[in-house]
């Protein structure tokens with residue numbers, strides 16, 4: 001038995017403790033204010049996060065799944081349309097496509113990065129034509145998909161893009177933030193994300209004021225004027241407590257992403273000579289290491305060995321969407337995706353982790 005407490009794949013409590021003072025004072029401010037949903041804290045967070053992304057509009061919503069749904073609807077996705085995405089993602093990506101009334105079509109991934117392959121996307125779009133109204137690349141593990149090439153492919157097929165940035169707050173490609181390569185992009189502020197609230201939260205980003213206006217209407221019953229629905233909308237609001245907590249944490253997002261990068265760099269250096277396949281960052285990109293995802297054919301054995309040593313690892317994601325009971329589709333074959341799901345293992349990687357913890361994980365792996 002190891003004397004240290006077990007290492008977890010993510011640690012939102014450690015993240016809270018790092019920001020405890022500013023979070024408690026933010027909560028107090030909200031409690032006293034008398035505004036609890038869509039008030040001044042949400043307005044301020046929307047401005048501050050938009051500024052962080054380089055200017056534009058953020059619309060705070062209830063969670064990352066809703067953010068995707070509303071962005072897809074603003075992108076023109078209508079019931080019966082097809083939306084292309086990847087199958088090695090969380091069910092939320094596909095749930096959002098269905099919430100928008102559309103059907104998912106899965107694009108094969110690139111074997112090296114495990115992200116949407118631009119070549120395969122071109123094939124998928126050629127196959128289905130304009131029935132695919134939008135494409136959702138997922139910046140999985142904090143590593144941005146190859147947006148230059150994905151955007152070029154989507155342009156040539158007249159498909160809209162909605163980037164799923166739920167794991168990539170602050171990542172860049174050639175110095176440009178993930179989420180700014182398409183007209184609409186979405187974020188989740190679930191507690192374990194790189195920028196996490198202490199409850200649910202999400203956001204849509206766009207530079208287009210008309211699209212921002214439409215998402216704003218969609219998030220609250222289509223209201224511009226209270227009690228008058230201009231369009232048929234939803235209830236997907238962000239509350240003041242979560243917005244205030246996010247404002248307390250946003251100023252240290254870069255610092256916390258740098259801490260993740262140092263952990264990733266340590267893993268990569270220590271494990272360079274092992275038989276594991278180490279994560280590969282997209283050319284020109286700076287990843288924000290939501291996960292440090294290695295690959296090995298002996299994944300299940302390695303996971304068990306690590307667990308015995310008090311180190312819990314995540315598997316994002318063990319079953320590709322098209323093999324899950326709710327979305328079972330036997331006609332879809334994605335050998336590269338399926339193999340990735342069989343081999344991937346996410347080592348603990350979060351800002352609450354010390355480099356000595358990383359070394360301990362590496363020692364167990366190397367033994």
Ligand SMILES: *Cc1c(COP(=O)(O)O)cnc(C)c1O
Nearest residue numbers: 063064065090092093166188190
């Ligand atoms: C977390 C996540 C979502 C969903 O966000 P919620 O806030 O949990 O609804 C969507 N896509 C990806 C890739 C995610 O990691």
